[in-house]
Amino acid sequence: MSMIVRRLSRAATAGLVAAAALTAAAHSAEAADTLGSAAAGQGRYFGTAVAASHLGESDYAATLDREFSSVTPENEMKWDATEPSRGSFTFTSADRIVDHAQSQGMDVRGHTLVWHSQLPSWVSPLGAQDLRTAMNAHINGLMGHYKGEIHSWDVVNEAFQDGGSGARRSSPFQDKLGDGFIEEAFRTARAADPAAKLCYNDYNTDGVNAKSNAVYDMVKDFKSRGVPIDCVGFQSHFNSNSPVPSDYRHNLQRFADLGVDVQITELDIEGSGSAQAADYTKVVEACLAVSRCTGMTVWGVTDKYSWRSGGTPLLFDGDYNEKPAYGAVLSALGGSGGSGGPGDPGDPGDPGDGASCTATYTRTADWSSGYNGQVTITAGAEPISSWTATVTLPAQQSVSSLWNGTPTWSGNVMTVRPSWNGTLAAGASTSFGFTAAKNGSDAAPTVGTCTAS
Numbered sequence: 120m121s122m123i124v125r126r127l128s129r130a131a132t133a134g135l136v137a138a139a140a141l142t143a144a145a146h147s148a149e150a151a152d153t154l155g156s157a158a159a160g161q162g163r164y165f166g167t168a169v170a171a172s173h174l175g176e177s178d179y180a181a182t183l184d185r186e187f188s189s190v191t192p193e194n195e196m197k198w199d200a201t202e203p204s205r206g207s208f209t210f211t212s213a214d215r216i217v218d219h220a221q222s223q224g225m226d227v228r229g230h231t232l233v234w235h236s237q238l239p240s241w242v243s244p245l246g247a248q249d250l251r252t253a254m255n256a257h258i259n260g261l262m263g264h265y266k267g268e269i270h271s272w273d274v275v276n277e278a279f280q281d282g283g284s285g286a287r288r289s290s291p292f293q294d295k296l297g298d299g300f301i302e303e304a305f306r307t308a309r310a311a312d313p314a315a316k317l318c319y320n321d322y323n324t325d326g327v328n329a330k331s332n333a334v335y336d337m338v339k340d341f342k343s344r345g346v347p348i349d350c351v352g353f354q355s356h357f358n359s360n361s362p363v364p365s366d367y368r369h370n371l372q373r374f375a376d377l378g379v380d381v382q383i384t385e386l387d388i389e390g391s392g393s394a395q396a397a398d399y400t401k402v403v404e405a406c407l408a409v410s411r412c413t414g415m416t417v418w419g420v421t422d423k424y425s426w427r428s429g430g431t432p433l434l435f436d437g438d439y440n441e442k443p444a445y446g447a448v449l450s451a452l453g454g455s456g457g458s459g460g461p462g463d464p465g466d467p468g469d470p471g472d473g474a475s476c477t478a479t480y481t482r483t484a485d486w487s488s489g490y491n492g493q494v495t496i497t498a499g500a501e502p503i504s505s506w507t508a509t510v511t512l513p514a515q516q517s518v519s520s521l522w523n524g525t526p527t528w529s530g531n532v533m534t535v536r537p538s539w540n541g542t543l544a545a546g547a548s549t550s551f552g553f554t555a556a557k558n559g560s561d562a563a564p565t566v567g568t569c570t571a572s
């Protein structure tokens with residue numbers, strides 16, 4: 120009963136949703152100065168994972184609303200969240216995200232219908248026939264509730280084992296229903312919401328390897344037999360142990376050549392500074408080079424809420440400042456400028472439009488255990504009233520003091536704003552300085568993009 124009421128009320132808001140989407144489209148036609156609008160200029164979406172519990176935080180919501188054109192609920196659509204006891208569906212948190220997204224004209228990716236993890240405890244003990252019935256009922260319940268509102272669903276998630284075997288992963292579904300559970304889930308999903316793109320989603324399948332070969336063979340088989348599959352999601356969780364593969368683009372292309380869309384679904388890259396920015400550039404360029412790569416989603420808005428927060432893998436730091444990786448993604452998408460973080464000073468027509476700055480670093484003193492660094496901020500062709508610069512230190516180093524600036528920290532990334540010296544005439548300079556302990560590393564810090572307002 121509650122599901123029927125909810126569906127009717129979702130349909131009744133359709134006019135509002137369409138109006139919001141038009142507003143977003145109008146904004147993106149004005150200037151490609153955000154991730155979403157720049158990606159739209161390339162015919163792609165740029166999304167993020169979202170947690171309902173953070174939507175009430177104003178900087179979180181402002182950054183989300185300004186930058187992204189698609190959202191994926193990070194946990195709220197999973198089986199344990201939506202059907203904690205059999206036949207009893209709970210959509211409160213997921214609805215909050217979907218409603219928020221629709222009010223901002225954003226699309227929604229559905230994540231995820233059938234997955235071995237985050238299963239409520241009642242699922243695993245079921246016998247084979249009962250499990251089949253429960254799986255199909257879960258797909259129908261979730262997809263029915265959001266019918267017509269989800270652009271792509273991760274129908275089955277992570278069904279293949281890691282390592283070199285290319286085998287299916289052991290799970291209640293695999294162990295009791297055999298290989299055919301994936302096909303059955305896709306057929307049920309197609310009937311439940313014919314408008315949604317149906318995706319298979321996995322990790323460590325980003326390059327050509329035994330696991331991606333096994334997924335490739337499955338997709339090829341599905342396409343040859345008419346099993347409904349529309350896309351493959353590449354999670355793309357990268358770090359030094361699992362770097363962006365050199366054959367990433369080739370791998371995306373070979374899947375696209377099977378006649379499916381490809382999507383980058385959970386992108387995050389541990390690291391900082393220019394190295395992290397360069398890796399993000401590789402990913403965006405790979406997607407743009409594959410015409411059937413329809414969009415990218417990063418796995419969170421801010422480093423502080425990332426599932427890998429220690430690795431600072433996202434585009435905004437814990438204070439919602441744009442990291443060098445943000446500028447790299449925006450530029451790879453063909454965008455320009457940037458908003459400078461909370462407060463949205465980059466909106467067309469706002470005071471401060473055209474404000475820009477550069478930041479350059481020099482070492483002004485050096486001794487065996489430490490050094491003094493100086494960063495010079497120079498205003499561009501217009502006067503500025505404030506600036507923000509990021510400095511990424513080698514992991515071992517630590518800063519003991521800083522002058523003529525106000526720092527905040529996220530891991531080894533120092534974001535510095537003015538103390539007294541924010542206002543600069545066109546072309547004028549100021550500088551801040553700091554003392555760092557080398558702790559065994561004499562490497563130079565990296566200075567990221569300077570933003571001004």
Ligand code: G3I
Pocket residue numbers: 193194236237322354385426
């Ligand atoms: O909300 C509860 C909180 O009330 C409780 O106090 C706390 C205690 O541990 O747990 C909180 O729930 C956690 C939840 O994230 C929300 O933060 C769960 O323990 C934790 O397991 C859960 O982790 C999620 C993980 O999937 C679970 O497998 C991550 O947020 C989420 O980012 C991650 O996402 C997965 C994708 O779905 C699939 N691909 C891999 C990706 C990363 O692991």
